[in-house]
Amino acid sequence: MFLLLLAACAAGPGDDSRRGGDFSATDTDPEAVDPLPGPAPVNPEKPLTEQESADAALLVNKLAEAKDDDARDRAVRALSALGPRYLPFLRSIKDDTIALDLLRIVRRIERESQIAAPDTPSPITPREIQGNGGEGRRPPPEYADLPGDFDREQVERFMGARLKQARSLLDAGDIDGAVRLCDAALLLLPDTKYRPEFDALVLKARNEAQAEMLIAGTMQLAPDQLQYASRDRGARFAQPLLVRCYLKNVSAAEIRLSLFEGPGRESLLQLNVKYEQMDYSGNALSQQGTVSVPINAGNSVLLLPNETHEIEVPLESLTTLDADAPRKWALGRITIDAALRVHAANDKSGRPLVLRPIRFAERTILLYPAGFDVDEAVRNPINTVRKLLKDDKTQEAFMASQLVKKSQLRAMGDLLTGDDFEADNLANQKARLRAMATLFSTGTTWDITKWRRWWTQNRSRQ
Numbered sequence: 001m002f003l004l005l006l007a008a009c010a011a012g013p014g015d016d017s018r019r020g021g022d023f024s025a026t027d028t029d030p031e032a033v034d035p036l037p038g039p040a041p042v043n044p045e046k047p048l049t050e051q052e053s054a055d056a057a058l059l060v061n062k063l064a065e066a067k068d069d070d071a072r073d074r075a076v077r078a079l080s081a082l083g084p085r086y087l088p089f090l091r092s093i094k095d096d097t098i099a100l101d102l103l104r105i106v107r108r109i110e111r112e113s114q115i116a117a118p119d120t121p122s123p124i125t126p127r128e129i130q131g132n133g134g135e136g137r138r139p140p141p142e143y144a145d146l147p148g149d150f151d152r153e154q155v156e157r158f159m160g161a162r163l164k165q166a167r168s169l170l171d172a173g174d175i176d177g178a179v180r181l182c183d184a185a186l187l188l189l190p191d192t193k194y195r196p197e198f199d200a201l202v203l204k205a206r207n208e209a210q211a212e213m214l215i216a217g218t219m220q221l222a223p224d225q226l227q228y229a230s231r232d233r234g235a236r237f238a239q240p241l242l243v244r245c246y247l248k249n250v251s252a253a254e255i256r257l258s259l260f261e262g263p264g265r266e267s268l269l270q271l272n273v274k275y276e277q278m279d280y281s282g283n284a285l286s287q288q289g290t291v292s293v294p295i296n297a298g299n300s301v302l303l304l305p306n307e308t309h310e311i312e313v314p315l316e317s318l319t320t321l322d323a324d325a326p327r328k329w330a331l332g333r334i335t336i337d338a339a340l341r342v343h344a345a346n347d348k349s350g351r352p353l354v355l356r357p358i359r360f361a362e363r364t365i366l367l368y369p370a371g372f373d374v375d376e377a378v379r380n381p382i383n384t385v386r387k388l389l390k391d392d393k394t395q396e397a398f399m400a401s402q403l404v405k406k407s408q409l410r411a412m413g414d415l416l417t418g419d420d421f422e423a424d425n426l427a428n429q430k431a432r433l434r435a436m437a438t439l440f441s442t443g444t445t446w447d448i449t450k451w452r453r454w455w456t457q458n459r460s461r462q
Contacts, residue, residue: 048089056082056089064098072101079105084113159185159192166201168290172270173339173357175205214251214345214353215303219338219360220244225403226334226367227374228326235326235370240314245269245340245360247311249303255353257301257309258344265343267295269313272337275321275367277330278438280398280431285330287321295340311340331399332367366402377403382411385435394427401435409439409462417455421448 048056056079063075079090090106109115162185169178182198182205192198222242229238249255259267271291278284293313301309318325318334325332338360345353368374377384377400388397404412416432424432429448436451437444440458443451 046085048085052086053089056086060090060093060098060102063101064095076101076105080108080112082109084109084115087115155189156193159189159194163194163197163201166198168270170201170205171268171292171339171341171357172272172290172337173341173359175356178202178205213356214249214255215257215342215355215358216248216250217340217358217360218246218248219336219363220246221336221363221365224365225374225378226332226365227372228367228370231326231370233327234317234319234323236317236319237315237367238370240316241334241365243269243271243313243315243336243338245311245313245338245358246308247301247303247340247358248308249305252305254302254304254348256346257303257342258299258346259295259301259311259342260299261343267343268341269293269295269311270339270341271315273318273321274335275318275325276333276335277322277325277328278333278434279330280394280427280434282430282434282444285322289321291315291320326370329369329395331402332369333364334367335362335364337362368399372396372399374403381405382408382415385412386415389424389428389431392425392428394431397428398431398435402438404439410459412439413455413459413462417448417452
């Protein structure tokens with residue numbers, strides 16, 4: 001029994017002070033944090049749950065919104081600790097602002113987990129990161145079309161048409177439009193055979209845009225309204241349409257303009273013409289075309305500062321737009337936007353000057369069919385419209401209403417929206433509403449109630 005008692009005393013706990021400093025405290029520091037349990041073994045190929053994806057997305061968002069290096073490093077460490085199961089999720093993120101950080105995170109997880117990088121390039125590749133130049137720009141698009149993916153001949157034909165259109169815009173003085181068209185065409189097919197011509201056209205347009213404006217221009221149309229000479233197909237105007245262009249020297253020095261130096265060396269006036277045909281029921285036909293008129297009169301003109309020179313160009317018809325237009329009992333409206341490209345210009349010393357195309361403000365003129373009494377309608381449009389409505393000449397009343405002068409707009413509006421509107425026939429009601437919409441450029445679909453409300457509010461402004 002003495003031996004058993006001795007053995008039991010030898011196996012009991014000894015004094016902690018004899019363990020060379022090892023001890024265990026019975027009380028715990030209140031600021032201490034219990035250690036996190038180690039991650040449970042998981043299958044690296046198991047897909048992420050919805051909650052796990054949401055938590056990872058929150059960490060990525062913190063990385064993207066990090067305002068300093070410390071916050072970014074904390075987000076990087078937290079994402080790197082997610083493990084290999086999150087690699088597909090991390091590779092699927094496309095954000096150039098954090099591309100380098102994501103690449104470092106993916107490579108760290110692969111290295112620590114001894115996972116080989118995939119053979120297929122991930123969305124986060126050094127090529128993409130270097131391709132943006134470090135300035136936040138996305139890499140340029142790549143065109144990987146095979147030769148059989150499209151009809152090359154048809155596309156090149158399309159590109160040729162766009163090149164011709166861009167040249168027309170530049171000739172008309174629309175520099176921005178020409179450059180935009182060239183850029184759009186080259187984006188569609190960068191290796192087109194017309195690439196050198198597109199580049200040359202863009203360079204020419206930019207040079208013209210940088211040129212100082214030396215000549216300003218205004219344009220007038222005469223007479224005040226046009227009328228066809230007959231109702232035959234291809235009929236001309238009873239009076240030619242005169243396009244009067246006024247060129248003014250707005251520089252501080254004299255300029256000599258060379259308008260005509262022989263065949264093939266003349267100035268060019270380009271007219272963008274829009275022709276509309278309208279009737280009282282709302283039917284409308286719109287056509288648009290370009291008319292190029294060479295200036296073959298006047299060899300050269302010397303313009304002193306603030307001096308003006310007039311160029312008059314006659315137009316006798318619009319048969320190129322619609323040869324059948326004279327046959328129709330419809331009101332025509334011609335809108336002209338013009339630009340003049342001067343052949344050459346020199347300063348007082350004879351040195352050549354770079355002139356941008358001289359653009360003119362848009363002008364509009366009305367065109368009436370043969371047989372319509374334009375003179376009577378011009379003399380007294382109010383009485384003419386009232387008489388035509390009374391005689392149930394609906395289309396004539398609509399056409400005559402457009403000849404009203406600015407000082408007569410209030411009286412014409414009172415007539416068209418008058419109290420007798422409900423008693424008038426349906427065709428005349430349509431003509432009266434259509435006349436109001438054409439005169440005031442609003443209310444195409446309004447009924448008489450809306451028109452009267454609008455007229456009450458706007459009558460005093462006319």
